[in-house]
Amino acid sequence: MGPEPEENAQIRLMRKARGRTSFPVEDLTTFIYGSPETVQKRRAAWHRVELALDSTDTTKLPPQYAKTSREDLYLDGLRMGKAAWDDQLQHDHAFFEWLTPRYTACNASPFGLTAIFFARTIELMGSPEQKSKWLPLIQSGHINGAYAQTELGHGSFVRGLETTATFDPASDSFVVNSPTLTSTKFWPGALGFSATHAVLMAKLITRDKDHGVHPFIVPLRDPETGKPMEGIELGDVGPKPSYNQTDNGYARFDNVSIPRSNMLMGHATVSSDGSYQKRPDVHVKAAYGSMLRTRAKMIWICAVQLAAAVAIAVRYSTVRQQGTLPYAEADGTETAIIHYRSQNSRLLTHLSRAYAILFASRRANDIYQDFESRQATRDFSTMTETHAVLSGIKAWATTLAADGAEDARKSCGAAGYLAISGLPELVQSATALCTLEGENYVLWQQAARELVKWAPKLSSNNLPSALRYLAGKYTPGQKCTATIPTAFLLPETQLEIFKHRSRRLISKSHRLFSASVSSGDSPSQAWNNNVTLLISAARAHVEYLVLQAFIASVSSMTTSPLKTTMTNLCSLFALTTIITGEAHCTFSEDGYLSETQLDAVRAQVNALLDTLVPDAVGLTDAWDFTDAGLASAIGMRDGDVYARVMAWTRQLPVNSSDQQVVVGRGWDEFIRPALNRGGRKL
Numbered sequence: 001m002g003p004e005p006e007e008n009a010q011i012r013l014m015r016k017a018r019g020r021t022s023f024p025v026e027d028l029t030t031f032i033y034g035s036p037e038t039v040q041k042r043r044a045a046w047h048r049v050e051l052a053l054d055s056t057d058t059t060k061l062p063p064q065y066a067k068t069s070r071e072d073l074y075l076d077g078l079r080m081g082k083a084a085w086d087d088q089l090q091h092d093h094a095f096f097e098w099l100t101p102r103y104t105a106c107n108a109s110p111f112g113l114t115a116i117f118f119a120r121t122i123e124l125m126g127s128p129e130q131k132s133k134w135l136p137l138i139q140s141g142h143i144n145g146a147y148a149q150t151e152l153g154h155g156s157f158v159r160g161l162e163t164t165a166t167f168d169p170a171s172d173s174f175v176v177n178s179p180t181l182t183s184t185k186f187w188p189g190a191l192g193f194s195a196t197h198a199v200l201m202a203k204l205i206t207r208d209k210d211h212g213v214h215p216f217i218v219p220l221r222d223p224e225t226g227k228p229m230e231g232i233e234l235g236d237v238g239p240k241p242s243y244n245q246t247d248n249g250y251a252r253f254d255n256v257s258i259p260r261s262n263m264l265m266g267h268a269t270v271s272s273d274g275s276y277q278k279r280p281d282v283h284v285k286a287a288y289g290s291m292l293r294t295r296a297k298m299i300w301i302c303a304v305q306l307a308a309a310v311a312i313a314v315r316y317s318t319v320r321q322q323g324t325l326p327y328a329e330a331d332g333t334e335t336a337i338i339h340y341r342s343q344n345s346r347l348l349t350h351l352s353r354a355y356a357i358l359f360a361s362r363r364a365n366d367i368y369q370d371f372e373s374r375q376a377t378r379d380f381s382t383m384t385e386t387h388a389v390l391s392g393i394k395a396w397a398t399t400l401a402a403d404g405a406e407d408a409r410k411s412c413g414a415a416g417y418l419a420i421s422g423l424p425e426l427v428q429s430a431t432a433l434c435t436l437e438g439e440n441y442v443l444w445q446q447a448a449r450e451l452v453k454w455a456p457k458l459s460s461n462n463l464p465s466a467l468r469y470l471a472g473k474y475t476p477g478q479k480c481t482a483t484i485p486t487a488f489l490l491p492e493t494q495l496e497i498f499k500h501r502s503r504r505l506i507s508k509s510h511r512l513f514s515a516s517v518s519s520g521d522s523p524s525q526a527w528n529n530n531v532t533l534l535i536s537a538a539r540a541h542v543e544y545l546v547l548q549a550f551i552a553s554v555s556s557m558t559t560s561p562l563k564t565t566m567t568n569l570c571s572l573f574a575l576t577t578i579i580t581g582e583a584h585c586t587f588s589e590d591g592y593l594s595e596t597q598l599d600a601v602r603a604q605v606n607a608l609l610d611t612l613v614p615d616a617v618g619l620t621d622a623w624d625f626t627d628a629g630l631a632s633a634i635g636m637r638d639g640d641v642y643a644r645v646m647a648w649t650r651q652l653p654v655n656s657s658d659q660q661v662v663v664g665r666g667w668d669e670f671i672r673p674a675l676n677r678g679g680r681k682l
């Protein structure tokens with residue numbers, strides 16, 4: 001808030017643009033967050049935390065831009081994370097579990113991983129006794145946990161992890177070691193300075209036999225002093241392009257003893273005599289359970305991050321006036337850049353994708369919930385398909401969010417390159433999501449593997465639910481039957497086009513893979529040779545599922561101006577997917593869509609953009625971002641861009657009145673001697 005800004009051209013432009021919105025924005029906010037009660041509770045929680053952080057006065061430079069050393073950013077992350085954690089405990093909610101008050105993802109604060117990784121792994125992999133011991137300690141805020149899996153030498157290939165937990169029957173304990181340099185745990189959030197405990201993924205060795213990677217709870221620090229426990233070396237991995245408010249860390253273990261009961265024994269047990277037993281009714285890959293949930297939730301984070309980046313860019317584009325349209329009559333006014341087709345087509349396409357990701361996240365959540373309820377009854381029959389489909393949606397959503405946020409940043413010109421625009425941080429935290437919780441290209445392949453497995457059996461009656469739309473035989477040479485341009489606005493036409501592409505690519509990649517094997521290549525060579533096409537097939541499959549989810553969500557809305565706007569946005573998502581980017585050729589290369597039909601699709605996209613531009617501000621306002629949350633000098637709700645940029649820029653420490661370091665030392669040590677080279681003075 002802060003003092004009311006004086007009326008100016010930018011504020012007027014913003015007010016006018018907001019006034020053109022064709023639907024009640026609050027209805028869309030309710031649609032995004034689920035119910036009016038949730039919207040109100042969420043708003044109240046955000047407000048309380050922002051008051052506690054003293055971040056509501058938007059004339060003040062936010063602390064993350066004022067103090068930018070590694071140490072200061074970490075302390076700021078603790079301050080923010082503690083305020084959010086306290087609020088959750090006091091008011092009994094989970095709004096900050098996945099998104100912090102700054103909208104960045106789960107590990108933006110050193111307290112962020114306790115609930116989502118640490119507690120979740122115990123819930124999924126602990127025995128009933130272990131759950132009743134550890135979960136209350138976590139829920140009451142007495143433990144801050146980390147999830148320590150990745151090592152210096154291995155990330156994606158979990159079986160390659162080298163940390164060991166060797167059972168010693170004499171002391172009834174495990175001895176944890178980092179036997180090699182590459183076994184150093186590297187990357188886990190909160191490991192550097194903040195976590196009291198970690199769920200440590202280590203190779204279980206008992207009776208001289210290696211049983212593979214298992215989870216162990218390891219106390220890391222003395223909770224009073226914060227000092228590492230004996231035999232544990234801990235530190236921070238250093239500055240990163242984002243997430244500097246948390247302490248992604250490293251850890252080494254030198255003969256660290258933990259009680260036998262600290263191995264999570266929900267899926268396998270070690271008895272006091274050292275005998276190892278797997279629980280018979282647990283799926284071999286049941287340990288993936290917590291990962292699946294995290295992936296399902298991450299998809300929602302991607303939607304919010306992309307929407308936040310687009311909200312900033314749309315607001316800036318609404319008030320930024322620059323030049324005029326080619327051939328326009330000069331009347332002295334410059335055009336607000338949102339009106340340039342090259343600008344609004346980018347931003348509205350990304351906005352349609354943010355909504356597509358939101359609906360995909362709901363579908364992913366439903367798929368995960370179904371898996372979880374089966375898992376509770378030890379039914380792991382849907383594990384493989386759940387894993388495949390969530391891998392694909394995660395890879396798709398994070399790719400779109402990272403690319404879209406970066407394009408939104410670029411669409412703001414140099415202003416998007418300012419740290420105080422908030423965009424570089426948003427882009428980089430969206431980019432990190434492409435790597436963490438499964439590197440995307442590894443995940444695409446996991447999704448593709450399931451498709452190759454089912455490709456020869458598409459006529460069978462028991463296809464996994466996500467593949468049922470593919471049922472039947474694929475015949476090459478089909479043509480799209482749409483004859484009039486408006487047919488491309490029909491959901492059934494759009495789904496047919498997406499289905500055709502998906503079936504064709506699945507069938508083709510399977511055919512080429514099999515032919516490669518038949519010609520004498522090993523399956524792994526054949527896979528490697530055809531992997532780019534396999535990934536295209538996986539992407540086509542995911543995009544069909546996403547479009548289906550988008551269409552279903554919009555159809556469920558009651559008839560209203562909001563439904564009309566959302567229907568148009570859904571069509572924009574479908575049609576821009578067909579005509580833009582790398583995917584374009586996968587829709588058209590087989591001649592399924594003719595040149596005339598593609599021209600019709602382009603014309604429909606133009607018409608949709610004309611309809612949607614007046615709603616751009618409303619469609620971004622609906623996400624209910626607070627000014628403090630966006631922390632963007634160019635993306636504030638009131639549109640007062642230039643006043644904010646100058647106010648914040650003047651407050652930067654580098655511009656402070658005490659410029660001894662920059663000007664004094666810089667001038668004395670470098671500039672004057674440079675100017676006075678060879679004894680000559682000006």
Ligand SMILES: Cc1cc2nc3c(=O)[nH]c(=O)nc-3n(C[C@H](O)[C@H](O)[C@H](O)COP(=O)(O)OP(=O)(O)OC[C@H]3O[C@@H](n4cnc5c(N)ncnc54)[C@H](O)[C@@H]3O)c2cc1C
Nearest residue numbers: 147148149150154155156187188189432436437439441442
């Ligand atoms: C911000 C951030 C936070 C993190 N937080 C945590 C945390 O809390 N706890 C934790 O344990 N870890 C954490 N990580 C680590 C993260 O989980 C790993 O980085 C991730 O699993 C990828 O592993 P990697 O970095 O070793 O990449 P690699 O596996 O080395 O991948 C590098 C490249 O090789 C390719 N590649 C690898 N394997 C294959 C294959 N089989 N086929 C084809 N291509 C392949 C990949 O596609 C990629 O392009 C975090 C990472 C980041 C960036």
